[in-house]
Amino acid sequence: MSAGPExxxxxxxxxxxxxxxPRSARRAALHLVKRRDLVMAPLAAALQAAMDTITVCRVCGNLDSTNPCTVCSDPRRDPSTIVxxxxxxxxxxxxxAKAVNARYHVLGGTLSPLDGVGPDDLAIASLVTRAHDPAITEVILALDATVDGQTTAHYVTELLADAQVKVTGLAHGVPVGGELDYLDEGTLTQAIRSRTTMG
Amino acid sequence: MSAGPExxxxxxxxxxxxxxxPRSARRAALHLVKRRDLVMAPLAAALQAAMDTITVCRVCGNLDSTNPCTVCSDPRRDPSTIVxxxxxxxxxxxxxAKAVNARYHVLGGTLSPLDGVGPDDLAIASLVTRAHDPAITEVILALDATVDGQTTAHYVTELLADAQVKVTGLAHGVPVGGELDYLDEGTLTQAIRSRTTMG
Incomplete structure (x- = not known):
């Protein structure tokens, strides 16, 4: 031990x-203790401030220092859509990405039978309640294009069948900047199937 | 801004x-605020403890929560050698690496005329004082094998000419596990020049 327990x-x-x-943690620790006033003190204060203020938004599940969170409280957001x-x-x-100007709903994970994550472990019931608000007309399922993500998307879609909302998912296709030569077959097939008219 | 100022x-x-x-800092911040009690609180406490206790060792310049530091206070260290x-x-x-069981002297950098680092910016005078202690018989210069490191080594060697100490430097050669095909010419030349007898 070349350094004390602290x-x-x-x-x-x-x-x-x-x-x-472990190696970069040592470098970071040394960086901190060498720059006590400039780096370590502000980081300690920021951590304490975060500890004291940050909570889970009771509406959407986002983490923020205000509750409801900054996004849920923003009056300029489209009130008809939940992402x-x-x-x-x-x-x-x-x-x-500034991809959408709506409010969100954080599920807290995806359904994963293998990992023991079932519907009750996710914030699905509260989503169904929110979706029944007459002000909501669309629910966008922005979930990973993985097996678990898509299983969750289908499960949520079924639960929302009774609500008066359009349920949509993210488009599949070629990523912006993507080179066809490097893309997998599934993505290429989807990109051809969902082809768009030019100009 | 999707998250509050904290x-x-x-x-x-x-x-x-x-x-x-920026990207990994966001991931780390999210990791922290999601694991408030398990991760964020201990880190905040550890930072505060480090802030409160860690000082620069008045003997060697190491950073530690005791002063003199753990290494300088260790009675099992070879008292005749300074690294x-x-x-x-x-x-x-x-x-x-457990490379040596002696005490150290931290210069706080290397001489670098281009960066405006001169002898007065480094803990060189205190090294000369320590080296004049009759108990010290060897000073090992464990400095980078760069131009600045070797310039500093030569400068320190000259200043220690009056002290009754042997001044040594690190061996140059093939790194352990190194493949000759990937080594630079300078290292290979040094490794040949400083070749050792086998067996």
Whole structure:
């Protein structure tokens, strides 16, 4: 042990963050303790502020320091559409892309019988309740194009059959910037099937 | 802005850590706020503990929660040898490797005229003082095999000419596990020149 227990503990905890391994956690810890006032103190304060303020939005399940969250409270959002995502990370990704100007519903995962994730483990009942609000006309299922994502999409679609909403899913096709030579057969087949008229 | 200012600030600060870019900082922030009690609270506490306890060792320049540091206070260390390193990261690397069981001296960088780093910016005077202690018989210069590292090694060697110590540097050669085909000419030439007798 070349460093005291405080530094070792900091390294251990940093190494648990996604994207940081043991080696980079050591570098990050050293960076922090060498720049105590400029880097470590602000990070400690930001963590404490986040701990004190951030809650799960009671409407959509987003994480934010206001409740309902910034998105649910935003009056400029289209009030007729709910975008269903599996995880807060997906919500953030759609917001970064400015892909849609609506509100969200975070399921908290996807159905996965193998991992023991059933309908009761996800925020599906609250989605059905929200979808029955007469103001809602469309539910966009923005779920991963994986087996679990699509199973969840089909399950949710069936549950929403009674609600007066149009249920839509994301388009499949060639990613922007994608080269055909590198795409899998499933994507190419979908892209041909869903071809669009030019000009 | 899909998240409140507390999350945005946390992402910004995490993105400044080495090894984390904007995208991985977002993932790390989300990981933290989703695991408030298990991950975020311990990390906040560890940062605060590190802030409260870690200082620069007044003997060698290491960072630790005791002063003199754990290494300088360790009675099992060879008291006759000082290992000179540029940075605390190098000290940690040598300790991880268990490469040497001596005490250290952290210079705080290497001489670099282009970057405006001169002898007064490094802990060189305190090294000369330590090397004049009659108990010290060897100073190992464990510095990078770069132009700046070797310039610093030569400069320190000259300053230690008056002290009654042997000044040594790290061996150059083929890294353990290294394949000759991928090594540069300088390393290969050094490895031939410093060849050792087998068996």
């Amino acid at each position: 530094i070792e503990r900091l390294i251990q905890l940093l190494a648990k963050l996604p994207g940081l391994g 269903v995502v599996a995880d807060v990370a997906d919500l953030w990704a759609l917001e970064r | 999350i945005e600030r946390l992402i910004q600060l995490l993105a400044k850590l080495p090894g984390l870019g 000179v390193v540029a940075d605390v990261a190098d000290l940690w690397a040598l300790e991880r």
